[in-house]
Amino acid sequence: MAETNAAKSAPSPSEPKLSWGDQVEDAASSSQAELNTPAEPKRSWGDEVEEAASSSEPELNVDALAISEDKKVNKFLDEPEDSNIKAVTTGDTPYSSASTFEDLNLTPELLKGLYVDMKFQKPSKIQAISLPMILTPPYKNLVAQAHNGSGKTTCFVLGMLSRVDPNLKAPQALCICPTRELAIQNLEVLRKMGKHTGITSECAVPMDSTNYMSFGKRPPVTAQIVIGTPGTIKKWMSAKKLGISSVKILVFDEADHMLAEDGFKDDSLRIMKDIQRMSAHCQVLLFSATFNETVKNFVSRVVNDHNQLFVKKEDLSLESVKQYKVNCPDELSKVLLIKDRIFELGEKLGQTIIFVRTRNSAGMLHKSLVELGYEVTTIQGALKQEDRDKIVKEFKDGLTQVLISTDLLARGFDQQQVNLVINYDLPVKHENHSEPDYEVYLHRIGRAGRFGRKGAVFNLLMSERDQMLMEKIERHFNSQIAQVASWNSDEDFKGALKAAGLL
DNA sequence: AAAAAAT
Numbered sequence: 001m002a003e004t005n006a007a008k009s010a011p012s013p014s015e016p017k018l019s020w021g022d023q024v025e026d027a028a029s030s031s032q033a034e035l036n037t038p039a040e041p042k043r044s045w046g047d048e049v050e051e052a053a054s055s056s057e058p059e060l061n062v063d064a065l066a067i068s069e070d071k072k073v074n075k076f077l078d079e080p081e082d083s084n085i086k087a088v089t090t091g092d093t094p095y096s097s098a099s100t101f102e103d104l105n106l107t108p109e110l111l112k113g114l115y116v117d118m119k120f121q122k123p124s125k126i127q128a129i130s131l132p133m134i135l136t137p138p139y140k141n142l143v144a145q146a147h148n149g150s151g152k153t154t155c156f157v158l159g160m161l162s163r164v165d166p167n168l169k170a171p172q173a174l175c176i177c178p179t180r181e182l183a184i185q186n187l188e189v190l191r192k193m194g195k196h197t198g199i200t201s202e203c204a205v206p207m208d209s210t211n212y213m214s215f216g217k218r219p220p221v222t223a224q225i226v227i228g229t230p231g232t233i234k235k236w237m238s239a240k241k242l243g244i245s246s247v248k249i250l251v252f253d254e255a256d257h258m259l260a261e262d263g264f265k266d267d268s269l270r271i272m273k274d275i276q277r278m279s280a281h282c283q284v285l286l287f288s289a290t291f292n293e294t295v296k297n298f299v300s301r302v303v304n305d306h307n308q309l310f311v312k313k314e315d316l317s318l319e320s321v322k323q324y325k326v327n328c329p330d331e332l333s334k335v336l337l338i339k340d341r342i343f344e345l346g347e348k349l350g351q352t353i354i355f356v357r358t359r360n361s362a363g364m365l366h367k368s369l370v371e372l373g374y375e376v377t378t379i380q381g382a383l384k385q386e387d388r389d390k391i392v393k394e395f396k397d398g399l400t401q402v403l404i405s406t407d408l409l410a411r412g413f414d415q416q417q418v419n420l421v422i423n424y425d426l427p428v429k430h431e432n433h434s435e436p437d438y439e440v441y442l443h444r445i446g447r448a449g450r451f452g453r454k455g456a457v458f459n460l461l462m463s464e465r466d467q468m469l470m471e472k473i474e475r476h477f478n479s480q481i482a483q484v485a486s487w488n489s490d491e492d493f494k495g496a497l498k499a500a501g502l503l
Numbered sequence: 504a505a506a507a508a509a510t
Contacts, residue, residue: 178507178508179506179507179508180507180508206508206509229507229508229509230508231508231509231510232508234509257507262505262506263507264508267508267509357504357505358504358505358506359505359506360504380506381506381507406506406507407505407506408506408507410506411507428505430504430505433504440506
């Protein structure tokens, strides 16, 4: 059996649920005990997709997996934030994990960016495993899942920077992100890391009114790397302002959302197909901390012959981030809790993000807190572009301590000083508010605890429905979430923060 | 009874 546990994960024979790897193992007729439960059909979503997959795609040959299990890999076993990543490769390309950035044959300019500007010392585990897959010919497609805050951005940014030909002044790498904020953040990382390479880059997001340039007058893009949001990328492509004939690497950040039915599926597929028509050998990289079963199966149909890295959902919650639930009798008590506990206790500990469900409730909560005399900023998609930029910049510069946000910032937003996340409203599925959105929950709590830092999450529960949602979330991730005894006890909150390692 | 992008 060629599938390898790159980390110390013990096989769990009692695991009843179908996980990502199982599909592949089925195809390779695995002999692992856990897959041989005879009476189990092991499928919950119908055979239609399975048939389509087996008829249209070559069977995976997992025999060639070669994540080496030597001491190089063992170096990373103590990093909790990215333990238990499983790798499955196709074909006969051997890969070995990179224990240092030198192992990757990067240019001296890029190494300088990594060590001096980014202050990196060695690859995190997801980087050690994924970078050889990205950088080794024949440059196979990759679907990669890794924990929040474990360094996924570096994987694809480094991948883009090292695959670009510096002498060719045309777009060669494209990265699509779900929000303007994430595109800007990723471009900042890319520019910092690639500072000494001379590689050019551009952000393709809706322009703010101050930088407005008549679209027709705009010259075609010559930047070698373009990072942006789907609408703007599509617009530039169809207006022939963004040439795609030289694009050889296409990245989707937050890929599960980019390919979800209620996400950016249509835009993403359109962009992918247009590029693949122009340059057939374009490498596609899909990165996210979450891939639910539906998206997972869709992904394996749209991205052919891809290597995979994945994490079981039970292993996905960050151990360094302590999660709590608090019962609040009414709306007012939620506001008072934030006023008296979060502002008075939490503010000293670092920055806080408060997530709400709607733009409207963001505004209401903002108003209540301001009326009580507290300083807080709010971000949501209906604000003007320049206001959004300003609020994010103030928060990133540490000028503001508490930020209210819709799910605009749920994914990818990277601010290391955030160690408190408040779910003022629990995330629910759009089509059914009695069903939690597990993926969004995981992304939200991942705003705390960046790169293994300590953090705490407080889920404010107000109704029977909230209780039920919380139970479902606990069951889904197989994790017990501790209860804070009383919403209005300073001592209880101090105790919780202490237990989280923050006080 | 959404949010995101953008037309």
